[in-house]
Amino acid sequence: MKKRIKNITKIKYGEQLILRILALVASIVLWLVITNVVNPYYVKTFKDVHIEFENFDEFSKKFSIMNSYEKTCNVTVSGRRNDVIKLREKDIKPFIDFEKVEEGDSSLRVELKNINSRITVKKSEIPKLAVDVEKIVNKTFPVKIHKIGNIAGEYWAEFKPSIAYVNVVGAESEVDSVEEVAAVVDLTNVTDDTKVESLLEIVSKSKIGEKPNVKLTRDKVDIDVLIYTEKDVAIDFNVIGAPKEGLELVEADIYPKTISINGPYKELEKIKSIKAVDFNMSDYGAVGDYSKELNFVTEGNVAISENEKAVLEFSLDKIISKTVNFSTDNIDVKVTPKDKELKRFYPDKLIFNVSGYSRVVEDISEKDIKVSLTVPFDFPGFRPFYYEYDFVDEVKMPKLTIKKLVDKVSVSLKKKTN
Numbered sequence: 163m164k165k166r167i168k169n170i171t172k173i174k175y176g177e178q179l180i181l182r183i184l185a186l187v188a189s190i191v192l193w194l195v196i197t198n199v200v201n202p203y204y205v206k207t208f209k210d211v212h213i214e215f216e217n218f219d220e221f222s223k224k225f226s227i228m229n230s231y232e233k234t235c236n237v238t239v240s241g242r243r244n245d246v247i248k249l250r251e252k253d254i255k256p257f258i259d260f261e262k263v264e265e266g267d268s269s270l271r272v273e274l275k276n277i278n279s280r281i282t283v284k285k286s287e288i289p290k291l292a293v294d295v296e297k298i299v300n301k302t303f304p305v306k307i308h309k310i311g312n313i314a315g316e317y318w319a320e321f322k323p324s325i326a327y328v329n330v331v332g333a334e335s336e337v338d339s340v341e342e343v344a345a346v347v348d349l350t351n352v353t354d355d356t357k358v359e360s361l362l363e364i365v366s367k368s369k370i371g372e373k374p375n376v377k378l379t380r381d382k383v384d385i386d387v388l389i390y391t392e393k394d395v396a397i398d399f400n401v402i403g404a405p406k407e408g409l410e411l412v413e414a415d416i417y418p419k420t421i422s423i424n425g426p427y428k429e430l431e432k433i434k435s436i437k438a439v440d441f442n443m444s445d446y447g448a449v450g451d452y453s454k455e456l457n458f459v460t461e462g463n464v465a466i467s468e469n470e471k472a473v474l475e476f477s478l479d480k481i482i483s484k485t486v487n488f489s490t491d492n493i494d495v496k497v498t499p500k501d502k503e504l505k506r507f508y509p510d511k512l513i514f515n516v517s518g519y520s521r522v523v524e525d526i527s528e529k530d531i532k533v534s535l536t537v538p539f540d541f542p543g544f545r546p547f548y549y550e551y552d553f554v555d556e557v558k559m560p561k562l563t564i565k566k567l568v569d570k571v572s573v574s575l576k577k578k579t580n
Contacts, residue, residue, distance in 0.1 A: 176454035204243035210234040212552060213272060214257040217464055226333035228411040235272055238284040245280045253277060260289075267500060268297045296333040303330055303343040305362070305383060306551035311350035317427065320463070322386040328362060332376030341367045345383050355426065356387045359578040392467050400458070405478050406447030410561075416456070416478035421472050425464035433464065441474060451477045476570060480560065483517035486526060488527060490571060493549065494534040497575065502540055505576040512550065512571065518562035530557045531564065546570040566567045 212234055239246060255275040263270065270291040274283055304435035305328055307321045328343050345360035357425050362381055366373050397416055404410060416438075423436055439457040446452065456472045497503055512533065516526050535549040549571055553564060 172398040202243055204246040205240040206246050208251050209236050209253045211237050211254050215257045216257050217261040226296050231291040235289050239281050241281040265295055265297050299334045300331050301337050302327050306342045306344045308344045308346045309350040317389050320388045320390045323417050324384040330376050336374040336376050339367050341365045349497050358385050384457045388426045389428045391421055394422050395421045398435050398437040400440050400442050402440045403442045405443050405446030408480045409478045412477040412479045418474050422467040422470045424467045449479050449546050457569040479519035482520045482523050486514045486516050488512040488528050497537045499540045499579050502575040503578040505574040508572040513567040543573040544574050546572045
């Protein structure tokens with residue numbers, strides 16, 4: 163009896179285990195059925211989702227993207243319906259980290275921030291954007307003035323911009339395509355000095371096509387427009403210092419006497435002459451003829467006209483002396499007694515001391531001296547007389563002197579023969 167009860171107990175326990183296993187399986191099947199029917203696997207695509215740019219401000223200070231590229235993308239996610247339907251577009255955050263972008267890169271990698279561990283993103287939907295990355299450069303250009311029209315008469319305009327240079331900033335290839343930066347001034351109705359404000363314009367090396375995509379550090383410039391003319395004025399000149407010891411300034415002159423200057427017509431109206439820089443004669447120490455181009459002192463906007471120059475021509479020399487013998491045969495004698503004529507002189511030559519500038523004295527000879535003598539009465543034998551002497555007119559010049567070393571000349575007369 164006891165053994166039968168024991169067997170029945172074993173049977174019931176086995177049946178319970180089977181029932182429990184069947185119940186577990188049924189629960190799992192039921193859960194799977196409910197999950198797939200009530201909360202199935204779900205796929206959803208978010209279209210034209212805005213791509214966030216991270217670290218773009220710092221990137222844009224150094225680099226520029228030369229081509230256009232998409233700013234949105236499509237994102238496809240999958241997961242259980244209850245999780246997916248809770249997602250909103252704002253939860254989808256595609257981004258590009260520009261800190262990872264470098265010069266020469268050809269694509270931008272779009273990444274996606276974590277959404278939900280139960281959500282799966284189809285990586286094939288995350289694009290790579292084709293780009294051309296160039297570095298940003300800053301180049302300095304002079305401000306060029308482009309004028310329209312002209313001023314009437316013998317006048318023209320000169321321009322004084324408030325800035326001489328301006329910086330152009332942009333991608334290297336764009337900056338390289340800039341020919342110049344110009345400001346336009348219209349002179350059509352200008353009759354007096356004036357100030358204008360002009361927009362700065364970028365001139366491209368390419369005569370056709372769009373202007374370079376660059377920025378200027380400033381877009382306007384103030385320009386003083388000054389009406390210019392020119393006129394001839396006298397030259398003020400001053401020599402300072404003295405030549406080296408023993409030398410003298412023989413002569414000095416300026417050629418030409420006037421010089422052409424140009425500048426604002428209002429300033430030129432007040433100018434009658436222009437001063438040359440003082441010429442220092444102490445720098446010279448040799449005999450000779452010299453020619454030196456002058457420099458001038460100008461003020462304000464006045465300048466010496468193009469190709470105009472003035473030259474100081476001067477000579478330096480030293481004083482020397484020498485003796486010159488003069489034959490008494492060359493004396494111009496005038497005998498007053500009509501029946502008498504010159505017989506002979508004593509001595510047969512006169513001696514003179516000639517003093518003056520070396521280049522003249524060295525060339526002085528007997529032919530450059532004239533001597534004359536008058537015999538006023540008759541007398542026997544020899545009689546001394548004073549004589550007159552000088553240089554011939556052709557050689558007379560400042561500082562040239564002559565002194566006789568023989569005070570008198572003796573002469574004798576004879577009866578004039580027919």
